[in-house]
Amino acid sequence: MTAEILCVGTELLLGDIVNTNAQYLSKELASIGIEVHFQTVVGDNAERILSCVRTALGRADMVVLSGGLGPTKDDMTKERIADFFGKKLVRDRRAYDNMVQKAHEFGVFQITEGMKKQADVPEDSFILYNEAGTAPGCILEKDGKTAILLPGPPREMKPMFETAKREYLIPKAGGVILSVNIKMKKPGEAPAEIVGEAPVAERLDDLLESREPTVATYAKEDGCLIRVTAKGTDREEALNKIIPVVVKICLRFPDAIKRIYE
Structure with a gap:
């Protein structure tokens, strides 16, 4: 709808x-x-x-x-x-x-x-x-x-x-849309060549093309934000689509993630 x-x-x-x-x-x-x-x-x-x-x-x-x-x-x-x-x-x-x-x-x-x-x-x-x-x-x-x-x-x-x-x-x-946010450390807390918006987007290039779930990056003063969003018939189904992608992102930035939240 x-x-x-x-x-x-x-x-x-x-x-x-x-x-x-x-x-x-x-x-x-x-x-x-x-x-x-x-x-x-x-x-x-x-x-x-x-x-x-x-x-x-x-x-x-x-x-x-x-x-x-x-x-x-x-x-x-x-x-x-x-x-x-x-x-x-x-x-x-x-x-x-x-x-x-x-x-x-x-x-x-x-x-x-x-x-x-x-x-x-x-x-x-x-x-x-x-x-x-x-x-x-x-x-x-x-x-x-x-x-x-x-x-x-x-x-x-x-x-x-x-x-x-x-x-x-x-x-x-007939369904829910769920988003999980991954907050990156800001430059100074982690190397800028890793946590800047452009380097983050480059490392996630293949995931940013995904349509289900979708992955988007946002430049913020306190550090780049990555948002993973999926639709499901209920919260559990949407979350099951999101979790594998969140794991992939965490593996690509092992020391640069500040927190993960909905």
Whole structure:
């Protein structure tokens, strides 16, 4: 299963906030075997959001969106996704009651129309109730394509995604992707002609061409990092693919490895 992450918010494009949601979602999706091929950021514009969704679902099985579910006029993610999937918005009583309760907890007692619209969800969708905020998320399916809508604030998005992962994604994912990291000593701790990125890559030339598992090197200030990644039906199968490659790497750098970790 493949996915694209679509983060909605003009503040992201302006650099006002750091897009930590994309990093979190990429790691979480990979951990259950869903391959993320693209990440996209789009501003709060209805037509551009819809265009990005069309593009995403044209090249991936699933689009995971964060942001644009709030009470203001520029929060329009839900409306555009409902249009795309041909669904009407209906008010969910549990979501409405939760919104009112959370608003009261935040000291807000006048419920505006904008706040009320947060409880509107696409009909026949899998609703993801928000335990940390006022806007619910949801999951929609049509013709083999899936959209997962999540709020933008990380403290709301993360627990909601955990629910989506546990109750919806894991049963559908059919596998896990596992990575094992090999941290090299930095120059000064070991000879630079051995632990520099170029010498490391040269010694691993044959392994870097492997597709299963994959091997990649990354230059870091505190020493080169080697990452071995494999996909399996479960953690054990993925690990069984990784271990022989990790052993080969260790044998090629017997005195230059600092630590090995997931």
